[in-house]
Amino acid sequence: MSKGIVSINAENIMPVIKQWLYSDKDIFVRELISNGCDAIRKYRWLVSNNQAEGDDAPDRIDVIADREKGTLTFIDNGIGMTEEEIVKYIAQVAFSGASDFITKYTEQSKGEGAGIIGHFGLGFYSAFMVSDKVVIDSKSYTDAPAVRWTSEDGMEYEIEPSDRTERGTAITLYIDEEDKDFLNLWTVRSTLEKHCAFMPVPIFVSEVAKPEEPKEGEEPKKAPEPQQINDTHPLWMKRPNECTDEDYKAFYRKVFNDFEEPLFWIHLNAEYPFNLKGILYFPRIKNEFTASEGVIKLYSNQVFVADNIKEVIPEFLLLLKGCVDCPDLPLNVSRSFLQNDGYVKKMAAYITRKVADRLVSEFNTKREDYQRYWDDIHPFVKYGCIKDEKFYERVKPALIYKTTSGEYVTLDEYINKNCDTDETKTVYYASDEKRQAQMIRLYNDQGKDVILLDTLIDNNFISFLEYTERDGKVSFKRVDAAADSLTEAGEVSEDARKKLEGLFRKAMADEQVEVQLKPFKDDGLIAMITVDEQNRRFTEMSSRWGGPDMKLPEKRTLVLNDKHPLVKWLQAAEDDAHTETVCAQVADLAEMARQPLVADRMVDFLKRSNELLTQLIEK
Numbered sequence: 001m002s003k004g005i006v007s008i009n010a011e012n013i014m015p016v017i018k019q020w021l022y023s024d025k026d027i028f029v030r031e032l033i034s035n036g037c038d039a040i041r042k043y044r045w046l047v048s049n050n051q052a053e054g055d056d057a058p059d060r061i062d063v064i065a066d067r068e069k070g071t072l073t074f075i076d077n078g079i080g081m082t083e084e085e086i087v088k089y090i091a092q093v094a095f096s097g098a099s100d101f102i103t104k105y106t107e108q109s110k111g112e113g114a115g116i117i118g119h120f121g122l123g124f125y126s127a128f129m130v131s132d133k134v135v136i137d138s139k140s141y142t143d144a145p146a147v148r149w150t151s152e153d154g155m156e157y158e159i160e161p162s163d164r165t166e167r168g169t170a171i172t173l174y175i176d177e178e179d180k181d182f183l184n185l186w187t188v189r190s191t192l193e194k195h196c197a198f199m200p201v202p203i204f205v206s207e208v209a210k211p212e213e214p215k216e217g218e219e220p221k222k223a224p225e226p227q228q229i230n231d232t233h234p235l236w237m238k239r240p241n242e243c244t245d246e247d248y249k250a251f252y253r254k255v256f257n258d259f260e261e262p263l264f265w266i267h268l269n270a271e272y273p274f275n276l277k278g279i280l281y282f283p284r285i286k287n288e289f290t291a292s293e294g295v296i297k298l299y300s301n302q303v304f305v306a307d308n309i310k311e312v313i314p315e316f317l318l319l320l321k322g323c324v325d326c327p328d329l330p331l332n333v334s335r336s337f338l339q340n341d342g343y344v345k346k347m348a349a350y351i352t353r354k355v356a357d358r359l360v361s362e363f364n365t366k367r368e369d370y371q372r373y374w375d376d377i378h379p380f381v382k383y384g385c386i387k388d389e390k391f392y393e394r395v396k397p398a399l400i401y402k403t404t405s406g407e408y409v410t411l412d413e414y415i416n417k418n419c420d421t422d423e424t425k426t427v428y429y430a431s432d433e434k435r436q437a438q439m440i441r442l443y444n445d446q447g448k449d450v451i452l453l454d455t456l457i458d459n460n461f462i463s464f465l466e467y468t469e470r471d472g473k474v475s476f477k478r479v480d481a482a483a484d485s486l487t488e489a490g491e492v493s494e495d496a497r498k499k500l501e502g503l504f505r506k507a508m509a510d511e512q513v514e515v516q517l518k519p520f521k522d523d524g525l526i527a528m529i530t531v532d533e534q535n536r537r538f539t540e541m542s543s544r545w546g547g548p549d550m551k552l553p554e555k556r557t558l559v560l561n562d563k564h565p566l567v568k569w570l571q572a573a574e575d576d577a578h579t580e581t582v583c584a585q586v587a588d589l590a591e592m593a594r595q596p597l598v599a600d601r602m603v604d605f606l607k608r609s610n611e612l613l614t615q616l617i618e619k
């Protein structure tokens with residue numbers, strides 16, 4: 001037996017590793033399994049290059065929990081290690097660069113530890129996070145005798161001959177008191193499912209259970225067969241033309257446990273300029289609030305790295321669900337590395353471009369279908385446009401708007417049909433189809449379409465469009481924002497307007513309200529209330545972010561129909577109680593056409609209406 005000590009700085013390092021990884025202990029499973037996969041891959045490489053004699057044993061990794069002995073063992077039938085190799089790879093090389101690691105990262109947060117560990121070739125040592133003792137039994141593919149390495153703290157070790165007879169390596173962890181849960185088969189399996197679900201080598205889990213005493217006259221029960229937990233050929237590794245719709249749907253159900261069918265998916269398959277494979281699904285989003293539940297799993301050569309890494313997957317795409325495999329990414333990468341890496345940025349841009357292109361091709365080739373799921377995906381697409389102008393530029397041809405009559409139009413289609421040759425193209429919209437039904441009807445009567453913008457993101461989105469498309473001068477106005485297209489040009493008397501303004505300000509008890517007098521296209525309409533668009537948008541946004549205290553008063557205008565007999569009558573009327581009642585009633589009716597009255601005002605309105613009706617029969 002020989003003894004040794006792992007490396008000069010090890011005493012400093014082990015406590016740091018343990019402390020760092022406290023929050024993310026279960027990554028030791030991934031580290032040991034990926035070492036096993038690497039060892040098997042190396043062996044396969046030797047065989048295919050005629051440098052090792054192949055045998056029939058199929059590649060496999062076994063993970064065996066033994067509650068009685070308190071051990072968790074990882075066994076692979078890979079390349080194995082000789083004594084020299086263990087000393088070299090496990091005991092010496094492991095800590096190369098480790099002093100850097102200490103000085104550079106000690107100050108950083110615990111959560112990043114998991115990334116840093118692998119970065120410095122310390123993967124194997126993560127075993128000590130959960131163990132009192134670790135034993136390696138390894139038999140090299142060469143003739144070298146099997147060897148056992150034992151260490152209790154990851155620093156001092158002993159080496160002796162091992163009784164292992166088969167090629168490969170068994171790593172036995174004597175699980176410490178605190179981490180006994182890792183001896184629980186269920187815990188082991190779910191940890192493996194999380195990190196190793198798509199590893200390229202079959203992984204089997206089993207448990208050494210005490211055999212049950214057979215009942216009288218019965219055969220002793222056989223121990224259950226080990227179960228394979230992983231899918232070694234995940235769908236994203238296949239070529240898109242080898243996969244059916246059913247394959248994609250089944251994979252989605254299995255990986256995301258989502259039994260709603262996805263709307264559609266994108267199979268990413270790039271070899272140049274970087275290697276990237278994956279499948280992104282557009283989930284059926286029920287409302288804007290469940291939308292944040294997407295999850296994109298990042299893999300490196302089928303090894304799970306992390307969920308939702310926003311440096312690789314643009315943030316707005318995190319509403320999607322999917323798997324992305326980037327073999328060229330180091331398995332363990334720290335966030336700060338990703339943020340500064342040009343390669344990662346290019347990859348993110350590539351993914352964004354693919355998503356936009358897919359949307360455009362769906363729109364171009366299957367417009368009907370696309371329109372059907374537009375209601376589900378539009379908040380996500382709009383959010384993406386605001387977040388990333390490149391995405392907007394690319395997806396622009398596929399941006400559509402639903403009109404209140406249920407059609408879907410592009411901005412160009414809307415403008416061509418509804419806008420005159422005016423310099424500024426005005427797009428009329430409603431934010432609440434029911435409440436604004438009267439205003440919508442007025443526009444429709446004039447032959448103008450109204451689009452529906454009724455989600456939280458729309459306010460920001462139209463401001464974004466107005467800004468981005470400023471050369472083309474597009475402006476969005478809610479149906480109650482201005483009376484321009486509902487009125488005719490024509491001179492009106494300023495004196496008459498002033499008089500009416502006085503009457504209405506008094507009747508409405510609102511000194512701020514502005515009164516306009518215009519001939520209406522619709523003869524029957526007496527008045528309407530408009531609210532300045534920009535002012536309203538600002539108020540809505542600030543009250544959303546700043547709470548109710550931030551609510552600013554609306555800038556409202558009462559527009560009166562100069563052609564209407566009642567308005568003509570008011571122009572000549574005395575300023576008395578009777579006139580005031582008429583004005584109050586007109587103002588309330590105009591308000592009701594755009595939104596329900598607030599409670600107090602409603603009470604007054606009902607009372608006044610009752611009185612007016614009574615007066616009618618008294619006449």
Ligand code: ADP
Pocket residue numbers: 031035036039076078079080081089090094118120121122123124125169
């Ligand atoms: P890394 O895998 O990041 O290089 P590790 O500490 O996990 O760092 O492993 C160090 C080295 O030990 C590996 O590169 C490999 O050469 C060797 N090794 C570890 N586990 C095994 C194994 N199961 N079979 C063969 N060699 C192994």
